[in-house]
Amino acid sequence: TDAELGWTDSVFDPEVLTIGFARRVATYKRLTLMMSDPERAVRLLESDRPIQILIAGKAHPRDDGGKGLIQALFQQRGRGPVGSRVIFLQDYDLAMGARLTRGCDVWVNVPRPPLEASGTSGMKSAMNGGLNLSVLDGWWPEAHDGTNGWAISGDVDDDHAGQDGRDGAELYRLLEEEVVPTYYDARAEWLSRVRRALITCGPQFGAGRMVGDYVERMYSRVASPVS
Numbered sequence: 001t002d003a004e005l006g007w008t009d010s011v012f013d014p015e016v017l018t019i020g021f022a023r024r025v026a027t028y029k030r031l032t033l034m035m036s037d038p039e040r041a042v043r044l045l046e047s048d049r050p051i052q053i054l055i056a057g058k059a060h061p062r063d064d065g066g067k068g069l070i071q072a073l074f075q076q077r078g079r080g081p082v083g084s085r086v087i088f089l090q091d092y093d094l095a096m097g098a099r100l101t102r103g104c105d106v107w108v109n110v111p112r113p114p115l116e117a118s119g120t121s122g123m124k125s126a127m128n129g130g131l132n133l134s135v136l137d138g139w140w141p142e143a144h145d146g147t148n149g150w151a152i153s154g155d156v157d158d159d160h161a162g163q164d165g166r167d168g169a170e171l172y173r174l175l176e177e178e179v180v181p182t183y184y185d186a187r188a189e190w191l192s193r194v195r196r197a198l199i200t201c202g203p204q205f206g207a208g209r210m211v212g213d214y215v216e217r218m219y220s221r222v223a224s225p226v227s
Helices: 006-010 031-035 038-046 064-074 094-103 120-127 160-185 187-201 207-222
Strands: 017-024 051-058 086-089 106-109 131-135 149-152
Touching: 017 094, 017 120, 017 160, 031 038, 031 051, 031 160, 038 051, 038 160, 051 094, 094 120, 106 120, 120 131, 120 187, 131 160, 131 187, 149 160, 160 187
Parallel strands: 017 051, 017 106, 051 086, 106 131, 131 149
Antiparallel strands: none
16 A cells, blocks of 8 residues: 555665665575675664665576575564665566666675676666676676776685675675775765776677677688588
């Protein structure tokens, strides 16, 4: 009812740093890494320079691990400002993905290396003026140059628990020490990073480059003269 949904009118603030995480919720995507340290997460959400997080995704019906990640996220709803600063959007599809990649300031991608195939949502975010904070896996090792976003180690580690702990700590460190201060206190630097992302990612990760690579690197190798 309208009364039950009334709280949505006051959720989120267009002036607050908005972080997006949207994709197929497979276990290796590590959805809950952003909430791996609840106390630090709450401090980020309710500080005088707060963040707000938009999450969207679907787990495969047979992926119990992926569904468990969503359930674990929902268990945090009662912690302080989580209910008003973290939103999970249902029925993730292409239309919702387009709106998210246009509307988020930072796009987070934290897959477990080396399992990321590409990361096309991060490419779309960069082309819409967003900055990526991503594990160096998939497309990001080629795209990241130190000035166009932020990176977390892409080293492979069979100790998944230890890896999650290190990557989660680095995610929080980057948010606390670099992303948030730059957004609120150094807008010129922020805009410089946005420009660098547009310059470095836009031409290199579009359909034009894809077609060119296929023609030059693949089709030319198998082409045979036509008799």
